[in-house]
Amino acid sequence: MANFFLDNKDLQYHLEHPLMRKIVELKERNFADKERFDDAPQNFEDAMDSYRRVMTLTGELCADVIAPNAEGVDKEGPRVENDRVVYASGTVENMKAVNAAGLDGITLPRRFGGLNFPLTCFVMANEMVARADTGFENIWGLQDCAETLNEFASEEQKQKYLPMVCKGATCAMSLTEPDAGSDLGAAMLKATWSEEKQTWLLNGVKRFITNGDGDISLVLARTEEGTADARGLSMFVYDKNDGGMKVRRIESKLGIKGSPTCELIFTDAPAELVGDRRMGLIKYVMSLMNAARLGIGAQSVGLCEAAYRESLKYAHERRQFGVDIIKFPAISEMLSNMRARLRGARALLYETSRFVEIYKQYAHISHERSLEPEERAEMKRYNRLADAFTPLVKLMASEWANALAYDAVQIHGGSGYMKDYACERLYRDARVLNIYEGTSQMQVVAAINGVTKGTFMEQVSQYEVLEYSADMQPIVESLKALRARVEAMAERVETINKEYPQYKDFHARRLVESVGHIIITYLLAKQASEVEEYKSDAKLLAKQTEAYIASAEVYINSSEGSDVALFSEVQEQY
Amino acid sequence: MNKALKIVVLAKQVPDTRNVGRDAMTPEGSVNRAALPAIFNPEDLNALEVALRLKDECVGSTVHILTMGPLRAADIIRDAMFRGADGGYLLTDRKFAGSDTLATSYALSCALRQIGADLIVAGRQAIDGDTAQVGPQVAGWLGLPQVTYAEEIEQIKDSSLVIRRRLEHGIEVVESPLPAVITVCSTAAEVRPQNARLILKYKYAATRSELIGDNESLRAEMVAERDYLNIVEFSASDVECDESQLGQAGSPTKVKMVEDVVFQAKESKVLTASDADIEGLMVELMASHTLG
Numbered sequence: 001m002a003n004f005f006l007d008n009k010d011l012q013y014h015l016e017h018p019l020m021r022k023i024v025e026l027k028e029r030n031f032a033d034k035e036r037f038d039d040a041p042q043n044f045e046d047a048m049d050s051y052r053r054v055m056t057l058t059g060e061l062c063a064d065v066i067a068p069n070a071e072g073v074d075k076e077g078p079r080v081e082n083d084r085v086v087y088a089s090g091t092v093e094n095m096k097a098v099n100a101a102g103l104d105g106i107t108l109p110r111r112f113g114g115l116n117f118p119l120t121c122f123v124m125a126n127e128m129v130a131r132a133d134t135g136f137e138n139i140w141g142l143q144d145c146a147e148t149l150n151e152f153a154s155e156e157q158k159q160k161y162l163p164m165v166c167k168g169a170t171c172a173m174s175l176t177e178p179d180a181g182s183d184l185g186a187a188m189l190k191a192t193w194s195e196e197k198q199t200w201l202l203n204g205v206k207r208f209i210t211n212g213d214g215d216i217s218l219v220l221a222r223t224e225e226g227t228a229d230a231r232g233l234s235m236f237v238y239d240k241n242d243g244g245m246k247v248r249r250i251e252s253k254l255g256i257k258g259s260p261t262c263e264l265i266f267t268d269a270p271a272e273l274v275g276d277r278r279m280g281l282i283k284y285v286m287s288l289m290n291a292a293r294l295g296i297g298a299q300s301v302g303l304c305e306a307a308y309r310e311s312l313k314y315a316h317e318r319r320q321f322g323v324d325i326i327k328f329p330a331i332s333e334m335l336s337n338m339r340a341r342l343r344g345a346r347a348l349l350y351e352t353s354r355f356v357e358i359y360k361q362y363a364h365i366s367h368e369r370s371l372e373p374e375e376r377a378e379m380k381r382y383n384r385l386a387d388a389f390t391p392l393v394k395l396m397a398s399e400w401a402n403a404l405a406y407d408a409v410q411i412h413g414g415s416g417y418m419k420d421y422a423c424e425r426l427y428r429d430a431r432v433l434n435i436y437e438g439t440s441q442m443q444v445v446a447a448i449n450g451v452t453k454g455t456f457m458e459q460v461s462q463y464e465v466l467e468y469s470a471d472m473q474p475i476v477e478s479l480k481a482l483r484a485r486v487e488a489m490a491e492r493v494e495t496i497n498k499e500y501p502q503y504k505d506f507h508a509r510r511l512v513e514s515v516g517h518i519i520i521t522y523l524l525a526k527q528a529s530e531v532e533e534y535k536s537d538a539k540l541l542a543k544q545t546e547a548y549i550a551s552a553e554v555y556i557n558s559s560e561g562s563d564v565a566l567f568s569e570v571q572e573q574y
Numbered sequence: 575m576n577k578a579l580k581i582v583v584l585a586k587q588v589p590d591t592r593n594v595g596r597d598a599m600t601p602e603g604s605v606n607r608a609a610l611p612a613i614f615n616p617e618d619l620n621a622l623e624v625a626l627r628l629k630d631e632c633v634g635s636t637v638h639i640l641t642m643g644p645l646r647a648a649d650i651i652r653d654a655m656f657r658g659a660d661g662g663y664l665l666t667d668r669k670f671a672g673s674d675t676l677a678t679s680y681a682l683s684c685a686l687r688q689i690g691a692d693l694i695v696a697g698r699q700a701i702d703g704d705t706a707q708v709g710p711q712v713a714g715w716l717g718l719p720q721v722t723y724a725e726e727i728e729q730i731k732d733s734s735l736v737i738r739r740r741l742e743h744g745i746e747v748v749e750s751p752l753p754a755v756i757t758v759c760s761t762a763a764e765v766r767p768q769n770a771r772l773i774l775k776y777k778y779a780a781t782r783s784e785l786i787g788d789n790e791s792l793r794a795e796m797v798a799e800r801d802y803l804n805i806v807e808f809s810a811s812d813v814e815c816d817e818s819q820l821g822q823a824g825s826p827t828k829v830k831m832v833e834d835v836v837f838q839a840k841e842s843k844v845l846t847a848s849d850a851d852i853e854g855l856m857v858e859l860m861a862s863h864t865l866g
Contacts, residue, residue: 038800039774042792053777054770061767102770115770 004067004128005059008305010343011124013531014350015051023118023354024048026361037110051121057101058125065097066132073133073258074425083246085213085260087139094136095168105166108146112158113166119357120350123298127349130302134429135256137299139211144295145171145218148288149237151363152275161216161237169215173288174206174238174264181208182442184220184281185230189266191221191273200236200273202244202266210436212262213247215240219266220285223277235280235288236271244269255428290386292437293394294356297349300397300433304342307401307408307426311335314412314421325411334407340524340540341404345397347523348516352389358382385459388450395443396516398433405430441509448508451490456515457483463522469529475542476525479518482549486514489556500561502568507559510552517545576730578634579752581625582689584682584696584709585618585639585654587647591701599832605702614650617697619765621758624727625695626658626766631730636660640689642670642681648781651805655776656768662805663689664781669810672822675703679711680824684815685808686716693735694755698723709757720755721748725762781807 005011024047033040041047069090076088087095098104106122108114122144130137146165150158165171180186189204202221206212217238224232238245244267251261275284312335315326325331362371362379371379408423409416416423434440450456460483468476490511497504521541528538589610591598597609622637629635639654639662641647651662665685673681686694694713699706706722713720721737728747729736735754739746740761750756778796780803788794797803810820818824845851859865 039771041774042796046792049777050774053773057768057770057773065767097767100769101767102772115774 001060002063002067003056003059004062004131005055005124007059007063008128009533010346011055011127012052013527014346015048015055015120015124017120017350017354019354019358020048020118020120023120023357023361026358026365027116027118029365033110033116040110040116051117054103054106054115054117055121055124055128058103059128061097061101061103062128062132066094066129066136069094070133070136070258070425071422073135075257077257078250078260080247080250083248085211085247085250085262087260088258091136091139091258094133095139095170098140099168103140104143104168105146105162106143108150108162108166112150112162114162119294119360120353123294123349123353126295126298127302127305127346130299131305132302133258134299134303134306134426135258137295137302138256138259139170139214141295141299142171142173142211142214144291145173145216145288147291148218148284149274151287151360152235152284153237154274157237157272157274161239164216170211172209172211172214172217172262173292174209174212174217174219175285175289176208177205178207182439184285185233186228187220187222187233187281189219189221191219191223191234191236191271197270199270202236202238202269202271204266205248206262206264206266208251208436209262209264210259212264213240213260217245218274218285218288219271220280221271223273223280230281231278233280233282233285234277235274235284237274238269238271242270253432255425255431289437290356290390293390293443294349294352296433296437297345297352297390297393297397300394300401300430301342301346301349303401303426303430303433304338304345304397304404307404307423307430308335308338308342310421310423310426311338311408311411314415314423318413331411334411336536336540337544338404338407340537340544341400343527343534343537344520344524344541345393345400347527348389348393348396348520351519351523352386352393355382355385355389359386384455388447388455388459391438391443391446392450392456392512392516392519394437395434395440395447395512396520398430399440401433402430444509444512447512448504451508451511451515452494452504456519457487460515460518460522463519463526466526467529468525471535472525472529472538475521475538478542478546479521479525482514482518482546485553486511486518486549489514489553492556496561500564502564503559503561506564506567507556510556514549514552517541517548521545576632577732578636579628579632579692580690581628581635581637581693581695582640582686582691583618583622583625583637583654583659584694584712585622585641585650586615586697586700586702587612587641587643587650588615588700588702589613602829602832604829612646612649614653615697615700615702617699617701617758617760618650619697620760620762621695621697621756622654622657622659623763623765624724624756624758625693627763628693628727628730629658638662638689640682640685641665642673642678642685645781645783648784648805652776652779653768655779656773657766658769658772661779661802663808664805665808665813666781666783667808667810667820669817669820672825673820674825674827675705675707675711676826677820677822677824679708679715680819681810681813681815682708683712683715684813686712688808688813692753694718694753696755696757698757698759706757709755713755716755718753718755719750720757721750722757724756724758776803779803779805781805783807 024044034042073088073090078085078087105114106117110116126141129140143165149161177187191200191202194201219236219238222232223234246265248263248265315331316324318325359382405427409427412421412423493504493507524538524541528534589605589607590613600606625637629637637659639651639659642665648664696709710720723739724737725740726738727735728738734749734751736749740759778793780797785794
C-alpha cells in the first residue's frame with residue numbers, strides 16, 4: 001500500500017530533529033496530561049512514537065484516498081447552489097476520510113478534543129495532503145484558524161469553537177475585499193453593535209475567500225466609524241449556523257480548482273468580537289497570516305514533492321532514441337536540481353516551523369505563568385527568527401514550487417502540455433502559491449528587515465559554528481565568503497538608498513533571496529554531514545547559491561542610484 | 575434508542591494472496607505464510623464495519639474481535655481497535671495447528687460460548703482458503719440462525735435485525751432474530767480508516783504472551799495500569815472443549831495432492847483490418863449472443 005509518509009525518508013528525517021525534544025517538552029508541559037487523557041504521551045519517546053503513527057496514518061490516507069481523487073476534483077470542482085457551496089464529490093469523500101481518521105484539531109489542546117501535536121507534525125501533514133491534492137490542502141489546512149482562536153479568543157469562545165474544529169468543522173479567513181487585497185488595512189466590511197440583539201452584526205462584501213462557506217469564519221471588519229485604516233479594524237468569529245451570510249459566486253480559477261474561492265455577502269450576520277477592538281489587523285490577523293504563510297510553505301513543498309516524483313517516474317519510463325530520457329544530461333540535470341531544491345525548501349520549512357513553534361509555546365506558557373528571564377529571552381529570540389523566516393520560506397518555497405512545476409512539464413515534453421499527466425495540474429496549482437497569503441513581492445517587504453537589521457545573519461553565525469563533515473567543509477568556507485559578499489551588497493544598497501529612496505525596494509528581492517540561498521545551503525550541508533544521501537543535494541545547492549549570488553552581486557554593483565529612474569519611466573507611461 | 579448489543583467479529587489474519595509470488599505455496603500444498611505479508615482478511619474488514627455501524631446506532635454496544643491464529647494475529651485485533659473496536663480475543667495454541675474449517679469453527683464456537691454475544695459477524699470468506707464455511711459452521715455449532723452474504727443492516731429492532739443480502743441474481747431482505755451469525759460480503763460498506771485518537775489510546779494493547787520477558791517497558795507498565803489494553807488470550811485449556819475435535823485430529827479435510835495448474839490460452843483467431851473480416855466477426859458474435 002502506498003504511503004506518503006513511509007515513502008519519504010526526507011520527511012521522516014525532519015521529524016527526528018534534535019530540537020523536537022525541546023518542542024515536545026514545551027508542548028506537553030512535563031507530560032501533565034498523561035493522567036487525564038488516555039491518548040496523552042507518557043514521555044518523549046512515547047510522544048514521538050505517537051507522532052510517527054499518526055503521520056503514517058495521514059500518509060496512508062493521502063496516498064489511498066486524496067491523491068486518487070485529485071484529478072476528478074480538478075475536473076468537477078465545487079459549485080454554488082442556493083447560496084451555498086457544494087464541494088466536488090471527491091472533496092466530500094476526502095473530508096469524510098480525514099474526519100473519520102480524526103485528523104482535525106491536530107495542534108489544539110486535548111481539553112478541546114485536539115491531539116495536542118506540535119506544529120511540525122501539522123506542517124508535515126499539510127505537506128503530505130498538498131502532495132496528494134494541492135487544492136484540498138486549502139480546505140483541510142484552514143483548521144489552523146483555530147490556533148488563532150486558541151491564542152487570542154476568550155475562554156468561552158474557545159470552549160465553543162475549538163471542539164467544533166476538533167470534530168471536523170471547516171474554517172475560513174474572511175479578510176480580502178474587492179478594494180482590499182494586499183492592502184488589508186483598507187477593508188470596509190462593517191461591524192456594528194446591536195443593542196437590541198446584544199451582538200455585533202456584520203454587513204458588507206468579502207472576495208477571494210478560500211473555503212468562504214466554511215463552518216467557522218474569522219472575519220476582519222471595521223468597528224470604528226469614520227476610520228479608513230488598519231487601526232479601525234477588529235477581528236470577529238462567525239458561525240455559519242447563525243445565518244446572515246450568502247455565497248454570491250465562486251471564482252473560476254486557473255488552478256486549485258477543488259478549493260472554492262468565494263465572494264460572500266454578509267447581511268446583519270451576528271458575530272463575536274475576538275480580543276480587543278482595533279487590534280484586528282495589527283495583531284490577530286498578522287498572526288493568522290503568519291501561520292497561513294507557513295501553511296503555504298508546506299503546500300509549496302508538497303507540490304515540489306509531487307512534481308519531482310512525477311518527473312522522475314516519467315523520465316525513467318519515457319524512451320527516445322532508444323534510451324530512457326533520464327540518461328540525457330539535460331534531463332538528469334533538471335531532475336537533480338529539482339531534488340536539491342525540493343530538499344532545500346523542505347529544510348527551510350521545518351527549520352521555520354521549529355522557530356515558530358518554540359516562540360508560540362513560550363507565548364502560551366506566558367499566559368499560564370510568568371516566564372523565567374532566560375525563557376523570556378529565548379521567546380524573544382525565536383519570535384524574531386519566526387518573523388524573519390516565515391516570509392522567507394513562503395517566498396523561496398512558493399517560487400521554487402513554480403520552478404519545479406515548470407520543469408516537470410518540460411520533462412514531460414508534449415505530453416506534459418496535455419491533460420493526461422498530473423504535471424499539467426501541478427503547473428496550474430503552483431501558480432497561486434506565490435500570489436496568495438501575500439505575493440512574493442509582499443514577502444520581500446516583510447523579510448528585507450531581517451537582512452538589513454541582522455536577524456538572518458545572526459542565525460547564519462549560528463550555522464557557521466556547527467560541526468560539519470570534512471567533505472562539507474569547502475561548502476561551509478565558500479558560504480562564509482558569500483555571506484561577506486552579501487553583507488557588502490546590503491551595505492551598498494543601504495548607503496545608496498539614503499540618497500535615492502526606492503533603491504532598496506528595487507534590490508530587496510535580490511538581497512532576500514541571496515540570504516535565503518545561503519541559509520538553505522547551510523541547512524543541507526548540515527544534513528549532508530549526518531546523512532550520506534544529502535551530499536549531492538548540498539553540493540548542487542552550493543553551486544546554485546554561488547551562481548545566484550554572483551549574478552545578484554553583478555547586478556547590484558553595476559546599479560547606480562540614478563538607475564531608479566530607469567524603473568520609474570513606466571510609471572508615467574500609461 | 576436501540577438496545578446495547580454485545581457484538582463479536584470473527585476475523586482472520588491471512589497471507590496477502592492478492593500479490594502471490596513463486597514461493598506462495600509449500601511443496602506440501604499449504605500456504606507458505608512466511609513468504610507473504612500478513613493482512614486483515616478483506617471481507618472481515620467489511621464485517622467489522624457492519625459491527626461498528628451497529629455500535630454507532632445502538633448506544634452502549636461493544637465490538638470485540640475473535641481470531642484464531644499465531645501470536646502475531648494480535649496485530650489485526652489492534653488494527654480493529656484503532657478503527658473503533660473495544661478489544662479482542664486471540665485464540666492461540668499449538669493444539670489448533672492444522673485445523674480445517676470444521677476444527678476451526680469448533681474452536682471458535684467454544685470460545686464464543688465463553689465470551690457470549692448477541693451478534694456474531696464474520697466476513698463471507700478468507701482469501702487464503704475461499705471456503706466460506708467457517709461462519710455458517712459456527713452458527714451450526716452454536717445452534718444459531720445465520721444470514722449469509724449480508725450487505726447491510728437495514729433496520730434494528732428490539733430483538734431482531736432486518737438484513738439485506740446480496741445474492742447472485744438480486745437482493746433479498748430477511749429478518750433474523752438475535753442472537754445470530756451474519757457473514758458479510760465485499761459489496762458491503764468499506765471499513766472506516768484507523769483513527770488518530772484511537773491509535774494513541776490503544777497502541778500499547780497486548781496479549782499476555784507478547785508481554786512475556788517484557789517487564790520493564792512502557793507497554794508492560796501501561797497494560798498493567800489500564801485494563802482496556804489487555805487483549806485476552808485463550809489457549810485450548812482456557813475454553814471448554816473436546817480436545818479430540820481440535821487441530822489436525824478434528825479435521826476431516828485431507829489434502830490429497832497439489833497440482834500446478836498453468837492456464838493456457840484458448841484457441842485464438844487472427845483477423846485483418848479488412849471490412850470482410852470485421853463483418854464476419856460481428857456476425858459470429860451476434861450469433862453467439864455476445865453482442866446484440
